[in-house]
Amino acid sequence: MIWILLALLVFIFQIGTILILEFRKPSKTVAWLLILFIFPIVGFIMYYFLAQEYRHRKTVRRRNVVAEEMRLQALRRCKMVHRPAELGTGEFSHQERLFRLLSGMSTSPITACNQTEVLTNGEATYASILEAIEGAKHHVHVEYYTIRNDRIGNKLKDALIRKAKQGVEVRVIYDGVGSYELHGSYVRELREAGIQTQCFLAPRLALFDKRINYRDHRKIVVVDGRIGFVGGINIGDEYLGGNPKLGFWRDTHLRIEGDAVYFLQDVFLKDWWFTAKERLSDPAYLPEHNCAGDEQVQIISSGPDSLADAILECVFAAVSVAKRRIWITTPYFIPDGSILMALRTAALSGVDVRLIIPYVADSKLVLRASLSYVEDLLAVGVRIYRYRKGFVHAKVIIIDDIMASVGTANMDMRSFFSNFELNALLFSQKAIKRLEEDFQDDLSVCEELSLSVFERRPRRAKAGEVLARMLSPLL
Structure with missing residues (x-):
């Protein structure tokens, strides 16, 4: 009897701890309580190692001080947008509130001197990145969630080694979980060629330091501080259709020249300091350049080390101001409650809200969680499409004709709260038009979901969606 009482007290203590520490995030609380009820002791151990708040640590606060010094160097070099009327078309001139938010919320300003190229799918992206690396004169900075020791991974390795032997500075950051299959021999070859490498939160150390849940999901390449790349594509043959389960891989990346590259570089330099504890302050990393374009671009970074959830x-702000359309492509749709409400409100107000999600998924649990939101959104007029040609991994948002977003962040709570992410906001009509064309092309190989048909899905599927949605804050 006494053992039952003790077990009950321990269980109550575990519940109380989660309720007290997670009271600000009800959905996360429910997910952890579900795990605790299913696995009473194991669930609490998982919570202890995975759920610690990241941003209050002293090392993170120190990192933010160093980051501010680096940011000031970038600000002195760039041309900034100071009024909403300077953005895109005259349509943005009426978005004073959105402009103030974008100007004030991020460590990166809206830059005025850029030239961008939308890169559709892996072939175009890898060709452009390898071409830029071949032209490097001073440095190449590479940061990826996933780097694989496969055909394209070896092409990248060979290109980096070749530049290092020519005297170019080469640095590589890879995530400890996303690149867990990366062979030690791959990294060793890089280091033997003089390339500096860093693993972002290696799993063993991160587990015992209670940071395993926080991953570097960014994809950055910066060449000579003048050319930058960001988007959804990692380094792996699956992005070229090499995964037989997923087939054709649909993705979007972005090539940037101009002032915005300073802030891609700024993010990399901060992450390098965090992983290597080496402060890179050579002005050559933020070089003067001749402005070749007039496109406006803003780099938005976010992560658990920041007090704000910038992305x-x-x-939320962009969706809230939309008047005509909100077009979204995302592989994982597990929205925060505020985003879900904003999309519902927009659709009910007559805005053309369209969402492309996968038909074939790389994670069945995440797909089930995504499908749990479909019925509610269809009921208020959101048009939802499932991509049938292969696997869609692009992360794109188009708001009216005023702005678009391309980057690493999915429309899910992991990207919003737990991962280190990076998006580029685009305001030029050229870039928005190109993304619109890609979206229309994708619709041609999608199946549009019907509310009447979707409601008739099996009860077993509905039950799986309910369970997946309850766990979704942790996915």
């Missing part, structure tokens, strides 16, 4: 706030 979430940006998406």
Whole structure:
């Protein structure tokens, strides 16, 4: 009897701890309580190692001080947008509130001197990145969630080694979980060629330091501080259709020249300091350049080390001001409650809200969680499409004709709250038009979901969606 009482007290203590520490995030609380009820002791151990709040640590606060010094160097070099009328078309001149939010919320300003190229799918992206690396004169900075020791991974390795032997500075950051299959021999070859490498939160150390849940999901390449790349594509043959389960891989990346590259570089330099504890302050990393374009671009970074959830706030604000359309492509749709409400409200107000999600998924649990939101959104007029040609991994948002977003962040709570992410906001009509054309092309190979048909899905599927949605804040 006494053992039952003790077990009950321990269980109550575990519940109380989660309720007290997670009271600000009800959905996350429910997910952890579900795990605790299913696995009473194991669930609490998982919570202890995975759920610690990241941003209050002293090392993170120190990182933010160093980051501010680097940011000031970038600000002195760039041309900034100071009024909403300077953005895109005259349509943005009426978005004073959105402009103030974008100007004030991020460590990166809206830059005025850029030239961008939308890169559709892996072939175009890898060709452009390898071409830029071949032309490097001073440095190449590479940061990826996933780097694989496969055909394209070896092409990248060979290109980096070749430049290092020519005297170019080469640095590589890879995520400890996303690149867990990366062979030690791959990294060793890089280091033997003089390339500096860093693993972002290696799993063993991160587990015992209670940071395993926080991953570097960014994809950055910066060449000579003048050319930058960001988007959804990692380094792996699956992005070229090499995964037989997923087939054709649909993705979107972005090539940037101009002032915005300073802030891609700024993010990389901060992450390098965090992983290597080496401060890179050579002015050559932020070189003067001749402005070749007039496109406006803003780099938005977010992560658990920041007091603000910058990408979430940006998406919410943009969705809230839309008057005509909100077009979204995302592989994982597990929205925060505020985003879900904003999309519902927009659709009910007559805005053309369209969402492309996968038909074939790389994670069945995440797909089930995504499908749990479909019925509610269809009921208020959101048009939802499932991509049938292969696997869609692009992360794109188009708001009216005023702005678009391309980057690493999915429309899910992991990207909004737990991962280190990076998006580029685009305001030029050229870039928005190109993304619109890609979206229309994708619709041609999608199946549009019907509310009347979707409601008739099996009860077993509905039950799986309910369970997946309850766990979704942790996915």
